[in-house]
Amino acid sequence: MATDRRIRVIVAEDHPIYLEGLTRAIKDQPELELVGTAVDGREALECTRELAPDVAVLDMRLPELSGTEVLNAIIRDELPTRVVMLSAETDSEAVFEAVRTGAGAYLSKDASRREITEAIVKVARGGTVLAPQVQAALVGELRIRRNEDRPLLTPREREVLGHISQGLSAPEIGRRLHVSPATVKTHLQSLYEKLGVSERAAAVAEAMRRGLLE
Numbered sequence: 767m768a769t770d771r772r773i774r775v776i777v778a779e780d781h782p783i784y785l786e787g788l789t790r791a792i793k794d795q796p797e798l799e800l801v802g803t804a805v806d807g808r809e810a811l812e813c814t815r816e817l818a819p820d821v822a823v824l825d826m827r828l829p830e831l832s833g834t835e836v837l838n839a840i841i842r843d844e845l846p847t848r849v850v851m852l853s854a855e856t857d858s859e860a861v862f863e864a865v866r867t868g869a870g871a872y873l874s875k876d877a878s879r880r881e882i883t884e885a886i887v888k889v890a891r892g893g894t895v896l897a898p899q900v901q902a903a904l905v906g907e908l909r910i911r912r913n914e915d916r917p918l919l920t921p922r923e924r925e926v927l928g929h930i931s932q933g934l935s936a937p938e939i940g941r942r943l944h945v946s947p948a949t950v951k952t953h954l955q956s957l958y959e960k961l962g963v964s965e966r967a968a969a970v971a972e973a974m975r976r977g978l979l980e
Contacts, residue, residue: 772799773890774819778810778828778836779803779852784875788823791879797887807831811839814847820890821870823882826853826860834864841868848889850882856899871895919960919978926953931970931979 775798779785785803792800801817804810807828814822814836822840824833831839837849848870853860856874864872870889873882874897885895919927922943929939936947936954943950958964961972973979 772797773821773887774799774801774817775821775823775886776800776802776804776810776813776817776819777823778805778807778813778833779823779825780805780829781825787879788882791883792886795883795887798883805829807833807836811836814840814845815843818845819847821850821886822847823850823852823886825875826851826855826864834860834867837864837867837869850885850889850895852877852882856897865896873897874899919957923953923957923960924978926950927957927969927973927978930954930966931973 775792777785777788777792777800779788785805789800789803792798801819802813804813807824808830810822810824810828811831813819822836824836826833828836833849833851833853837851840847840849849868850871850873851864851869852873852875854875861872871885871894873885873895877885877897881897888895925943926939929942934942936950939950940947954966954969957969961969961976963969963972970979
């Protein structure tokens with residue numbers, strides 16, 4: 767992105783007062799050049815395609831196309847523009863999807879104009895900026911997704927899993943747990959369903975992949 771010339775920026779925001787304040791802040795920065803504005807996502811995407819700015823500053827909740835949909839189109843079409851996403855809310859799932867898709871920055875709309883313009887510069891130079899509250903939301907979402915990838919096993923199912931990883935048969939496991947082989951097989955079937963497998967070796971391998979077995 768631009769280093770020896772001014773950084774070309776477009777802003778997409780449907781709130782006129784916020785848009786005015788943000789465009790003024792960009793114009794006040796000598797290293798930034800405001801080349802276009804938009805009031806909805808469709809117009810933002812058209813401006814991005816036509817003007818090829820270095821950075822597009824997008825409100826997450828634009829009408830017509832959301833900021834996320836514009837970002838998806840920019841990435842899909844391999845446009846050279848990087849994205850600074852602004853949102854009034856730091857919804858953890860929205861943050862995760864934006865960052866995963868390729869947003870260069872994700873900031874709260876409560877951020878100061880200085881913080882936003884500094885983020886634009888950093889993103890144009892290849893950096894990434896996440897506001898502190900956004901980082902917290904992202905970490906929370908990652909933890910949720912990690913836990914979702916680990917099926918909820920009952921204590922007994924975990925015991926059975928540990929025993930089959932040691933190569934024990936159903937009768938042997940039953941004797942250790944003081945239950946019938948039929949009960950062990952019931953637990954095994956439940957394990958298979960939760961792990962998405964159909965036999966013992968696959969269950970052990972999948973459990974190791976998911977961090978359920980050391």
